[in-house]
Amino acid sequence: xxxxxxxxxxxxxxxxxxxxxxxxxxxxxxxxxxxxxxxxxxxxxxxxxxxxxxxxxxxxxxxxxxxxxxxxxxxxxxxxxxxxxxxxxxxxxxxxxxxxxxxxxxxxxxxxxxxxxxxxxxxxxxxxxxxxxxxxxxxxxxxxxxxxxxxxxxxxxxxxxxxxxxxxxx
Amino acid sequence: xxxxxxxxxxxxxxxxxxxxxxxxxxxxxxxxxxxxxxxxxxxxxxxxxxxxxxxxxxxxxxxxxxxxxxxxxxxxxxxxxxxxxxxxxxxxxxxxxxxxxxxxxxxxxxxxxxxxxxxxxxxxxxxxxxxxxxxxxxxxxxxxxxxxxxxxxxxxxxxxxxxxxxxxxxxxxxxxxxxxxxxxxxxxxxxxxxxxxxxxxxxxxxxxxxxxxxxxxxxxxxxxxxxxxxxxxxxxxxxxxxxxxxxxxxxxxxxxxxxxxxxxxxxxxxxxxxxxxxxxxxxxxxxxxxxxxxxxxxxxxxxxxxxxxxxxxxxxxxxxxxxxxxxxxxxxxxxxxxxxxxxxxxxxxxxxxxxxxxxxxxxxxxxxxxxxxxxxxxxxxxxxxxxxxxxxxxxxxxxxxxxxxxxxxxxxxxxxxxxxxxxxxxxxxxxxxxxxxxxxxxxxxxxxxxxxxx
Numbered sequence: 188x189x190x191x192x193x194x195x196x197x198x199x200x201x202x203x204x205x206x207x208x209x210x211x212x213x214x215x216x217x218x219x220x221x222x223x224x225x226x227x228x229x230x231x232x233x234x235x236x237x238x239x240x241x242x243x244x245x246x247x248x249x250x251x252x253x254x255x256x257x258x259x260x261x262x263x264x265x266x267x268x269x270x271x272x273x274x275x276x277x278x279x280x281x282x283x284x285x286x287x288x289x290x291x292x293x294x295x296x297x298x299x300x301x302x303x304x305x306x307x308x309x310x311x312x313x314x315x316x317x318x319x320x321x322x323x324x325x326x327x328x329x330x331x332x333x334x335x336x337x338x339x340x341x342x343x344x345x346x347x348x349x350x351x352x353x354x355x356x357x
Numbered sequence: 358x359x360x361x362x363x364x365x366x367x368x369x370x371x372x373x374x375x376x377x378x379x380x381x382x383x384x385x386x387x388x389x390x391x392x393x394x395x396x397x398x399x400x401x402x403x404x405x406x407x408x409x410x411x412x413x414x415x416x417x418x419x420x421x422x423x424x425x426x427x428x429x430x431x432x433x434x435x436x437x438x439x440x441x442x443x444x445x446x447x448x449x450x451x452x453x454x455x456x457x458x459x460x461x462x463x464x465x466x467x468x469x470x471x472x473x474x475x476x477x478x479x480x481x482x483x484x485x486x487x488x489x490x491x492x493x494x495x496x497x498x499x500x501x502x503x504x505x506x507x508x509x510x511x512x513x514x515x516x517x518x519x520x521x522x523x524x525x526x527x528x529x530x531x532x533x534x535x536x537x538x539x540x541x542x543x544x545x546x547x548x549x550x551x552x553x554x555x556x557x558x559x560x561x562x563x564x565x566x567x568x569x570x571x572x573x574x575x576x577x578x579x580x581x582x583x584x585x586x587x588x589x590x591x592x593x594x595x596x597x598x599x600x601x602x603x604x605x606x607x608x609x610x611x612x613x614x615x616x617x618x619x620x621x622x623x624x625x626x627x628x629x630x631x632x633x634x635x636x637x638x639x640x641x642x643x644x645x646x647x648x649x650x651x652x653x654x655x656x657x658x659x660x661x662x663x664x665x666x667x668x669x670x671x672x673x674x675x676x677x678x679x680x681x682x683x684x685x686x687x688x689x690x691x692x693x694x695x696x697x698x699x700x701x702x703x704x705x706x707x708x709x710x711x712x713x714x715x716x717x718x719x720x721x722x723x724x725x726x727x728x729x730x731x732x733x734x735x736x737x738x739x740x741x742x743x744x745x746x747x748x749x750x751x752x753x754x755x756x757x758x759x760x761x762x763x764x765x766x767x768x769x770x771x772x773x774x775x776x777x778x779x780x781x782x783x784x785x786x787x788x789x790x791x792x793x794x795x796x797x798x799x800x801x802x803x804x805x806x807x808x809x810x811x
Contacts, residue, residue: 213477213518213520215432215475215558218539218558220539220540220541221520221538221539221540222540223540224482224520224521224522224523224537224540225520225521227523228482228521228523249540251540255540255541258541258542259523259540259541259542262523262525262542262543262712263482263522263523263524263525263543264523264524264525265482265483265523265524266523266524280702281444281645281702281703281706282444282445282645282688282699282702282703282706283444283445283601283602283688285698285699285702286601286602286603286688286690286694286699287602287603318483318524319442319444319526319706319709319710320442320443320444320445320526320645320706321442321483322441322442322446322447322449322450322481322483322484323447323450324444324445324446324447324599324601324602324607324686324688325447325599325600325601325607325608325609326447326607327601331483333485334485335485335486336483336484336485336486337486338486
């Protein structure tokens with residue numbers, strides 16, 4: 188499962204540690220494991236993905252076993268266990284979005300970026316993937332971009348091209 | 358115009374802020390409950406209202422609350438289920454985005470009723486913008502003295518936190534949600550014990566949907582009896598409906614329960630009809646997990662009476678001719694849509710989202726997805742259709758949580774009502790591939806190998 192491709196040392200920023208300590212205070216004493224999902228989001232937002240080293244560091248921070256972090260990170264679909272593009276375009280591919288053109292949009296995205304699902308563009312800027320229902324069914328097709336998870340609704344091919352151009356200029 | 362309780366002020370500028378929400382009468386329910394009612398009296402009002410859980414199961418909310426164990430010296434928790442991710446359902450996201458204080462106010466009233474002093478709103482992780490909106494709203498409410506220690510000088514304390522999920526549909530099941538909130542994989546727990554006895558951290562816990570909790574505000578403001586006057590039969594009050602698919606005006610609507618389905622689809626007050634002048638082919642009334650109905654049974658009961666948007670009417674006839682209210686995720690399909698393809702799409706969703714704990718669901722959802730894939734992409738056999746029915750029957754009722762049922766029902770109902778379309782895919786594999794869908798991401802390798810031979 189966790190094929191170790193990168194084992195560089197990981198350093199969490201002071202802001203990340205402070206935020207993590209604040210999160211732990213939301214739960215009763217001794218129940219700090221509840222902070223695991225929110226902290227993994229914070230770590231991923233800072234580092235771009237969850238490397239084994241980063242997860243080990245989270246385990247150490249929460250005084251839990253590393254396996255407890257691995258099993259959670261690998262269960263939920265939002266956590267990246269390998270490096271991604273700087274911008275991960277996540278297109279909703281479920282029923283209602285498909286009724287209004289999500290699949291055609293995914294085909295277009297593949298052609299525009301020149302990479303298949305879950306691959307990274309050579310410049311490291313983009314990857315894309317289809318994801319299951321994003322709860323915006325009335326405004327489809329939709330896509331979102333982390334770590335802020337900004338939503339783009341009522342999309343068509345032109346709007347996607349414009350979005351990619353804007354991101355390239357950033 | 359229909360009466361609105363939750364979305365009454367939706368068009369007021371800046372209604373998402375505390376000040377504007379308060380100016381429009383917000384937080385009156387907190388004042389009334391904490392200053393003039395006992396917790397048991399709040400529970401009694403909710404019971405009188407007849408409010409049924411708005412997350413999908415439709416269980417009476419007041420009754421659920423009254424099951425909560427109250428041992429001395431043990432914490433009790435209220436957890437709001439904001440893990441909305443059923444295909445077709447997006448009402449909670451809408452409510453949290455535009456009127457976050459409606460949820461915060463409901464959380465305070467409900468926590469008071471249940472004797473909870475720490476409550477959590479578990480929001481699906483993908484809704485980061487909504488998480489930020491809620492955190493800001495909580496800070497505003499706390500600054501104004503509606504959260505924290507000694508709320509409004511009444512001696513009642515409440516801390517409220519937002520918990521992001523990690524992206525897993527199964528966490529909408531209440532015990533899986535609790536596991537996730539405890540920092541674990543979202544595997545549903547075996548019940549009993551129910552959360553009311555042993556929930557979060559083993560303590561008595563109530564898990565309610567966003568809309569259910571927000572509905573306690575008008576119930577306390579106007580009284581349970583007033584709320585119960587709205588609606589029809591045991592379907593009392595208003596309901597948020599998320600409308601999607603091939604409609605002129607998809608979106609989130611608040612209806613009084615009992616509205617005819619035909620009026621909801623075709624009236625200009627609601628969805629405005631089927632987009633592009635097409636005809637209605639089918640509907641899914643309550644989110645992807647409920648049975649699909651062909652157009653005639655969507656609008657009329659088997660006896661010819663109008664089908665109404667109510668818990669009873671939508672399920673009238675059982676699964677032979679009815680469906681379910683579910684979460685209120687209403688999906689409309691026009692005449693051009695392929696039922697086999699849609700069923701495959703939903704099946705892939707449930708396979709992806711199965712937690713893998715129970716064999717029938719873990720294996721069965723995968724089988725159904727694969728068989729539907731080969732039917733849709735031109736490799737199906739006639740026997741596959743009965744195989745799908747057989748597999749769906751073997752999943753239904755044989756899993757710890759209802760995800761198995763949710764995966765089985767769309768497949769079984771699609772075959773029940775549209776069997777000829779499945780057979781057409783077997784008989785005409787090339788023609789059935791001639792659709793306007795994008796195919797590159799799904800079918801390119803096998804579409805080239807399609808043969809018209811048996």
